[in-house]
Amino acid sequence: MDIAINMINAEQPILPISTPASLDISSFGGDILGENTPDPLRFGFRRKLSAHAGGGSHNPIESNQIQPLVQQILQRTTPPFNKRCLYVHIPFCRVRCTYCSFFEYASSQRLIDDYFAALMVELKYKAAQPWTQAAPFQAVYIGGGTPTDLTAAQIKQLGTMIRHHFPLASDCELTLEGRINRFSDEMFESALEGGFNRFSFGVQSFDTQVRRKAKRLDDRDVVLKRVSELAVTDQAPIVIDLLYGLPYQNLEVWQQDLNDFLDSGAHGVDLYQLIEMGNTPMGKMVEQGRLPEPADTMTKASMFEMGVDFMAKHHLRRLSVNHWARDNRERSSYNSLAKTTAEVLPLGAGAGGNVGGYGFMQHRKLEHYMDDVNNQRIPLAMMVKSSPHAAVNTVIKAGFDRGVIVAKQLDKQAGWSLFSYCMPLFQQWQQHGFVEIEQLGRHRYLNLTLAGQFWAVTLAQALIQVITTATVTVQS
Ligand SMILES: C[S@@+](CC[C@H](N)C(=O)[O-])C[C@H]1O[C@@H](n2cnc3c(N)ncnc32)[C@H](O)[C@@H]1O
Ligand code: SF4
Numbered sequence: 209m210d211i212a213i214n215m216i217n218a219e220q221p222i223l224p225i226s227t228p229a230s231l232d233i234s235s236f237g238g239d240i241l242g243e244n245t246p247d248p249l250r251f252g253f254r255r256k257l258s259a260h261a262g263g264g265s266h267n268p269i270e271s272n273q274i275q276p277l278v279q280q281i282l283q284r285t286t287p288p289f290n291k292r293c294l295y296v297h298i299p300f301c302r303v304r305c306t307y308c309s310f311f312e313y314a315s316s317q318r319l320i321d322d323y324f325a326a327l328m329v330e331l332k333y334k335a336a337q338p339w340t341q342a343a344p345f346q347a348v349y350i351g352g353g354t355p356t357d358l359t360a361a362q363i364k365q366l367g368t369m370i371r372h373h374f375p376l377a378s379d380c381e382l383t384l385e386g387r388i389n390r391f392s393d394e395m396f397e398s399a400l401e402g403g404f405n406r407f408s409f410g411v412q413s414f415d416t417q418v419r420r421k422a423k424r425l426d427d428r429d430v431v432l433k434r435v436s437e438l439a440v441t442d443q444a445p446i447v448i449d450l451l452y453g454l455p456y457q458n459l460e461v462w463q464q465d466l467n468d469f470l471d472s473g474a475h476g477v478d479l480y481q482l483i484e485m486g487n488t489p490m491g492k493m494v495e496q497g498r499l500p501e502p503a504d505t506m507t508k509a510s511m512f513e514m515g516v517d518f519m520a521k522h523h524l525r526r527l528s529v530n531h532w533a534r535d536n537r538e539r540s541s542y543n544s545l546a547k548t549t550a551e552v553l554p555l556g557a558g559a560g561g562n563v564g565g566y567g568f569m570q571h572r573k574l575e576h577y578m579d580d581v582n583n584q585r586i587p588l589a590m591m592v593k594s595s596p597h598a599a600v601n602t603v604i605k606a607g608f609d610r611g612v613i614v615a616k617q618l619d620k621q622a623g624w625s626l627f628s629y630c631m632p633l634f635q636q637w638q639q640h641g642f643v644e645i646e647q648l649g650r651h652r653y654l655n656l657t658l659a660g661q662f663w664a665v666t667l668a669q670a671l672i673q674v675i676t677t678a679t680v681t682v683q684s
């Protein structure tokens with residue numbers, strides 16, 4: 209999954225608009241403070257509205273300035289450099305799943321071949337830029353859509369081209385995202401030969417009824433068997449995504465999904481709460497009475513609790529509030545780097561990224577993307593100057609995703625004692641059961657409780673909103 213763009217600009221400290229030593233929370237309502245309830249896990253907020261916390265406001269670059277500015281950025285060779293990642297987007301899927309808002313184009317071999325040819329042109333061009341060659345990349349992620357809808361030869365070529373043209377760190381993580389459907393031994397071998405060393409498959413649910421109603425291809429036995437076969441080769445970490453809250457996925461089915469994950473031998477798992485987007489086929493089918501309602505927030509909260517308990521009982525290592533690893537091989541480097549201070553170079557239609565204090569969104573429409581690439585232009589639909597709050601927002605988003613805000617990290621990025629300033633809000637959240645404020649010597653932490661972990665994105669959004677309105681940039 210393409211992650212939200214984060215943008216880094218640590219040059220300008222942000223300071224409170226007015227002088228009080230701490231935030232005035234007297235005018236905040238339940239959307240920021242949460243509810244005062246004995247069961248904050250289930251009733252703490254009304255519902256989670258999006259998968260990622262937003263990044264505050266950004267200043268768009270005028271369209272006639274985009275090309276010269278991006279060319280200028282890609283000429284830069286002066287250190288220090290942030291850690292860097294490469295994100296490559298493959299916007300095709302064989303079938304649209306009912307719940308998904310990431311679907312863009314139906315897979316057709318001719319369309320994929322044309323796209324792949326343009327992608328190779330863009331890849332070689334961006335790889336040759338001085339900025340790209342100036343420092344090693346730590347992680348590469350091929351996301352979608354469904355990258356495993358490429359042919360075996362294309363997957364191998366993509367990995368080979370990236371390794372040949374980009375400077376990669378010696379332990380660089382190269383992830384291929386996709387699905388189990390038609391992921392044959394030949395494709396797996398080709399991907400390994402291409403240099404991919406991590407595989408992330410969307411399983412969503414193993415349950416056959418849930419899968420069929422969501423328009424997932426293959427039934428439980430097929431998916432479970434194939435994940436096990438891939439995991440047992442021990443060639444590379446095999447990680448799966450599970451969704452909770454899909455129609456027909458009751459608590460019993462969810463328990464079975466968790467058991468199936470464990471039995472599959474997969475090396476890692478993401479547990480994602482289903483986010484209902486208005487524009488998905490699922491929304492319309494529910495409206496027309498063709499599908500039962502997906503789980504409500506309370507049920508999803510119970511499912512999250514079951515997942516967390518299950519992983520703890522089975523001694524899986526927790527990498528973030530919703531990602532667990534079975535062994536030390538699974539590092540999930542791309543996700544942790546791209547959510548923190550790394551720069552992300554985007555490749556492909558619909559890819560997003562950030563380089564040099566600017567955020568980029570590439571054209572989603574294939575004709576615009578191909579037209580730009582074939583005419584030696586960088587295929588950007590939008591470019592924004594990062595907000596002065598962006599670096600602080602990134603620390604907040606990454607902290608909530610990890611389950612802890614470290615006071616020193618937040619203060620260092622802000623350039624002043626922002627953690628102390630926010631203390632009235634943190635104390636209110638503590639009273640409401642979302643966090644625990646911990647002081648160990650001179651070190652302070654805001655630890656998320658189970659309820660806080662479930663509402664992590666909502667809390668991050670609230671904190672970002674509060675800080676953005678209560679502070680002002682100071683030109684250095
Ligand atoms: C963009 S998809 C790509 C994965 C791959 N194409 C597949 O079919 O599994 C990445 C992940 O986003 C998650 N996702 C998709 N729709 C979602 C939704 N409505 N709410 C939450 N997560 C969602 C799924 O878990 C999925 O595995
Ligand atoms: S879940 Fe994957 S295969 Fe299904 S529509 Fe979304 S991106 Fe495509």
